[in-house]
Amino acid sequence: MFTRRQLMAGVALSAAVPMRARAAAPIKVGLIVPLSGGAGRQGQDVANAVQSMATLINDAGGVLGRPLELLVRDDESTPAIGVAKANELASAGVAVVLEGWNSPVTLAMQPILARADVLDITMISKADPILASAANPLAIRLNSANAEDATVIASYLKSRMASGRLVFVTENDAYGNGAQHGIEEEIKRAGLSYDIAKTLKFPFPQTDFRVEVTTIHDAKPDAVIAIDANEGAGLPAFLQQYAQAKVGAPLICTVGTVSPSVIETAGAAANGLISADIYFPAAEPFASNSENKRFIAEMQKQFKTTPDKYMALGAASLEVWAKAVAKVGSLDRKAVAGAIRGHEIPGTIFGDVRFSANGQMAHHYAIFTVQDEKIVVQN
Amino acid sequence: MNAHPTYFRILGTVALALLGFFLPRFLGGSSHVYDTLGTIASFSAMSYGLDIILSDLGEISLAHTAFFATGAYASAILSVDYGQGAWVAMAGAVLAALALALVLGLITLRTREFAFSLVTYAAAVVCMNIAANWDFLGGSDGIVGIPPLALTIGPLSFAASQPPQFWPFAYGLLLLTLYVVHRFRRSRLGQAALMVHMNPRLASMCGVDGNRVRLLVFLVSAPISALAGWLYAFQRAYVGTDLFDTYFLVLMLTGVILAGRRLLLGPLLGTALLVGQKSFFSLGAYGDKLVLGAVLVGVLCFCPKGLASLWPRAPGRALRQM
Numbered sequence: 001m002f003t004r005r006q007l008m009a010g011v012a013l014s015a016a017v018p019m020r021a022r023a024a025a026p027i028k029v030g031l032i033v034p035l036s037g038g039a040g041r042q043g044q045d046v047a048n049a050v051q052s053m054a055t056l057i058n059d060a061g062g063v064l065g066r067p068l069e070l071l072v073r074d075d076e077s078t079p080a081i082g083v084a085k086a087n088e089l090a091s092a093g094v095a096v097v098l099e100g101w102n103s104p105v106t107l108a109m110q111p112i113l114a115r116a117d118v119l120d121i122t123m124i125s126k127a128d129p130i131l132a133s134a135a136n137p138l139a140i141r142l143n144s145a146n147a148e149d150a151t152v153i154a155s156y157l158k159s160r161m162a163s164g165r166l167v168f169v170t171e172n173d174a175y176g177n178g179a180q181h182g183i184e185e186e187i188k189r190a191g192l193s194y195d196i197a198k199t200l201k202f203p204f205p206q207t208d209f210r211v212e213v214t215t216i217h218d219a220k221p222d223a224v225i226a227i228d229a230n231e232g233a234g235l236p237a238f239l240q241q242y243a244q245a246k247v248g249a250p251l252i253c254t255v256g257t258v259s260p261s262v263i264e265t266a267g268a269a270a271n272g273l274i275s276a277d278i279y280f281p282a283a284e285p286f287a288s289n290s291e292n293k294r295f296i297a298e299m300q301k302q303f304k305t306t307p308d309k310y311m312a313l314g315a316a317s318l319e320v321w322a323k324a325v326a327k328v329g330s331l332d333r334k335a336v337a338g339a340i341r342g343h344e345i346p347g348t349i350f351g352d353v354r355f356s357a358n359g360q361m362a363h364h365y366a367i368f369t370v371q372d373e374k375i376v377v378q379n
Numbered sequence: 380m381n382a383h384p385t386y387f388r389i390l391g392t393v394a395l396a397l398l399g400f401f402l403p404r405f406l407g408g409s410s411h412v413y414d415t416l417g418t419i420a421s422f423s424a425m426s427y428g429l430d431i432i433l434s435d436l437g438e439i440s441l442a443h444t445a446f447f448a449t450g451a452y453a454s455a456i457l458s459v460d461y462g463q464g465a466w467v468a469m470a471g472a473v474l475a476a477l478a479l480a481l482v483l484g485l486i487t488l489r490t491r492e493f494a495f496s497l498v499t500y501a502a503a504v505v506c507m508n509i510a511a512n513w514d515f516l517g518g519s520d521g522i523v524g525i526p527p528l529a530l531t532i533g534p535l536s537f538a539a540s541q542p543p544q545f546w547p548f549a550y551g552l553l554l555l556t557l558y559v560v561h562r563f564r565r566s567r568l569g570q571a572a573l574m575v576h577m578n579p580r581l582a583s584m585c586g587v588d589g590n591r592v593r594l595l596v597f598l599v600s601a602p603i604s605a606l607a608g609w610l611y612a613f614q615r616a617y618v619g620t621d622l623f624d625t626y627f628l629v630l631m632l633t634g635v636i637l638a639g640r641r642l643l644l645g646p647l648l649g650t651a652l653l654v655g656q657k658s659f660f661s662l663g664a665y666g667d668k669l670v671l672g673a674v675l676v677g678v679l680c681f682c683p684k685g686l687a688s689l690w691p692r693a694p695g696r697a698l699r700q701m
Contacts (some may be wrong), residue, residue: 036664076664079621084418084658087542091411104619107523111616115527115540116410133523135616172511174619177519 024062026069027331029054029318030089030097030118032082032109035074038205038232039101041261042310046123047072049311050098052298053318063322064329077101077204079108090116095331098317100141102204102229103127103174111135119333123317124310126229126256127174131358138337140359142313142320144278146175149255150182152276152365154190156252157223163193164222167249169212169238172201176227179254183225197221204230207237213245220249227254236265243269250274255365259308263373270370278350278363279309283377285351285364291319292349312349320345320353320361400550403543414542415658419651420549421611424556425627426634426646428604431560433632434641435569436596437576438492442483442499443631445506446601448622449476450608452510455522455618465530469609476605477598479506484597488590507623521619528613545614552610553647556603561643563599572596604631630654633671637678639685648687 031050033043054068062068071089075082082105089097090112096119100106106125113120114136122130122141126149131139168183170176180199187194197219200212207230216224224247228235235257242251253275263270279286286292295315299307307315323346324339325331342357354362367378406412429443450472457463457471487498510516527540528548539545563569574582575589582589612618630653637649657667682688 040664074664078624078626079615079617079619080624080626081657083615084414087414088411088658091409091414091542104521104621107521107619108615108617108621111523111525115616127520129520129523135524172519174520 024066026067027063028069028071028092028094029321030092030094030099031070031072031314032075032085032089032097032099032105033072033123033314034077034101034105035072037077038230038234039077040074041232042259043074043101045261045305045308045311046101046314048303048305049295049299049307049315050318052295052302053315055302056294056298057318057322063325064331068318068322075099075101075105075109077105079105082106082109083112085109086112087116090118094118095325096121096321096336098123098314098321100125100130103130103178106130107133107174110139114138117333119321119336121317121321123313125175126179128178129174131360138333138341138359140320140337140340140355140361142317142361144255144363144365145360146178146182148363148365149179149276150186152255152367153183153225153252154186154192156274156276156367157187157194158190158192160250161222163195165195165197165220167197167216167219167221167224168199168227169209169216169224170199170201170227171204171229171234173204175229176201179227180225183254202228202234205234206230207233209238209241210245213238213241213247216242216249217245217247223250223252225252225254227257229257231257231259231262232265235262236269239266239273240269256309258370258375259310260306260375261308263370263375268373270373273370274367275369276365276367277309278365279312280366280368280375280377281306281308281312283366286349289349289351291347291351295349316349316353319348323348396554400547403546408543410542411658413546415654417542417545417549417614418658419647419654420546420553421607421614422627422630422654423634423647423650424552424610425604425607426631426650427556427560428600428602428607429631430635430640430646431563431572431596431600431603433635434645435564435572435576436593439496439632440499440600441496441628442502442506443600443604444623444627445479445483445503446476446604447608447611447627448506448510448618449479449601450605451612451618451622452516452522452608453605454609454612455525456516458526458613459522459524465528465613468612469606472605472609473602476601476608480597480601481594484594487597488593503623503628507620510623511620517619519620521617521621523617525612525616525618527616528610539613545610549610549614552606556606557643557647559599559603564641564643568592568595568599633675637674637686639687642685642687645685645687649685652686 033046034040035043051070054070058067073085075085086109097113098121099109100122101124103125106122110120124143126143126146128146131141168180170180228238251273253273255276258275281296299305324336328335328339340355341359344352344354346352368375403413403416425447429440432438432440453471453475454468457468483502487495490498511519527538529538539548571587571592575592579589634646634649638645661667
């Protein structure tokens with residue numbers, strides 16, 4: 001039992017930690033996401049989520065007794081601008097940069113940050129070279145990898161049909177081509193007998209898919225696999241045009257491309273689509289995770305919204321970094337990266353998370369469909 | 380009698396060049412300042428390639444992103460896949476751009492104005508699709524892992540991986556480009572290009588082969604943009620298909636038009652205004668685009684000769700005479 005004096009001292013100390021943290025010089029944390037253009041809305045959501053996590057961390061005393069100060073920059077989904085912003089943040093003396101919505105932008109920023117000796121954590125971009133590049137030997141990524149995603153899609157196909165005709169509608173960039181290649185490899189590995197009737201490639205900003213949808217219709221596929229990370233405009237437009245054309249074949253969207261905002265924008269056209277993901281705030285094991293509940297409450301308090309997967313990944317990136325810094329007691333890039341790569345970070349909004357030696361965070365997947373414009377988790 | 384003005388002009392140019400070199404220090408010397416000014420220098424050099432075609436030949440080439448990207452890709456392949464140094468990469472960038480310019484120049488010899496622009500645009504799109512789908516060029520992943528720039532001149536070695544270290548290379552490339560463009564405009568080819576542009580009939584009567592001149596000007600222009608691509612590849616350490624994007628094309632075209640055509644310092648001033656505004660006085664992506672659009676409309680409608688024409692006559696003349 002604590003005495004009244006001990007309790008008073010404890011309360012005073014706990015109140016003093018955040019105050020002391022706020023009095024100390026802040027640690028600058030860089031965040032580079034698209035805040036304009038097709039992915040602008042999602043980028044802003046991620047920025048809000050990281051801000052929420054920074055508030056939670058600061059309220060708990062900061063990092064190494066210092067508050068976090070967030071410097072947010074817009075990469076405009078353009079690698080050249082991402083490079084300029086990475087240089088700008090490195091010059092501003094940030095301890096870490098959380099980045100990455102588009103893979104080409106991430107690939108362009110990585111070497112700039114590595115040369116400036118700034119730790120770089122990729123939140124969302126999925127291209128395989130992000131973790132394989134010699135330009136950034138300390139790469140860390142939280143979103144799932146294309147290879148893991150491909151296994152999930154191939155397993156789903158296997159559970160539904162042993163053979164058939166597939167059509168790929170693929171974003172023609174590092175992410176899209178990598179994702180398709182991964183699915184094709186997994187299909188081969190699983191010994192499935194699928195005929196790829198068509199592969200339709202399109203540029204990231206495309207929103208008019210009428211030609212592609214007509215081609216799909218004529219190809220009479222048994223399933224269509226859509227790989228489109230343009231969640232702000234491209235994927236909702238595709239879903240609407242696909243529904244209007246009444247193609248009929250089941251539509252499978254690759255892992256992590258169907259956020260609630262896609263369903264909100266596409267409306268009833270999203271009904272029936274099949275996808276998989278790694279984070280569902282109201283489903284287990286997340287629903288009972290106290291860290292996740294704190295994060296959701298903060299998002300509700302500050303932004304009156306329930307976080308989606310991307311927001312969770314953004315917030316978790318900051319959380320993982322903060323825990324690693326606390327563990328090593330230093331902001332040193334190599335020390336912090338060393339505490340993350342190949343190690344487990346307990347107590348995050350994703351639960352206890354494990355990073356492989358190449359910096360990739362491991363995930364548990366769940367298949368879902370959209371019914372009545374709502375996500376329904378299947379397993 | 381003329382010795383003194385020439386002497387003073389050379390002295391003034393050298394003083395201006397020295398002043399320019401130390402400009403990042405005068406602006407605070409932060410890494411951000413060095414990066415911005417280094418980017419202005421690289422992108423200006425890129426724009427000068429287009430400036431020669433636009434100002435001297437009177438055609439709007441939309442293929443110069445392809446020359447810029449060719450220089451970058453050649454550098455990346457030679458340094459990453461074949462382990463070659465920066466000098467070999469530079470030679471490769473120039474040769475690759477010359478080869479592309481020769482093909483493109485021959486194809487576009489008989490096209491003019493709108494058709495020329497359309498064909499050059501189509502060429503850039505074809506190049507981008509080849510780059511995005513050919514594994515040798517990195518495919519859609521691009522090429523990662525370009526080493527830091529390292530140049531050896533005799534016993535001297537220079538290396539650059541950080542913006543302040545890149546600045547001398549970028550500035551040196553800019554000065555070299557300015558010299559080449561200046562010499563080109565005074566050369567017989569430059570004069571012939573102007574004649575073919577301004578008065579093709581007169582050129583023909585004077586025995587100037589218009590097609591030959593157009594091809595040669597293309598061959599002079601392409602390596603300039605390619606050299607900027609060479610430097611940019613080392614500066615960024617990654618090349619991808621975004622190098623063909625309209626971002627670079629708009630930057631080049633606006634950079635050339637903004638200050639005024641056929642001004643030696645025109646593309647430099649135009650690029651500096653564009654990149655400087657975005658870097659130091661950004662109003663956010665949408666705000667920046669509004670500013671750019673408004674400035675372009677204003678320049679094209681109210682001073683079609685460019686912003687430099689608003690300045691008093693003497694400085695304008697000085698710019699032309701340099």
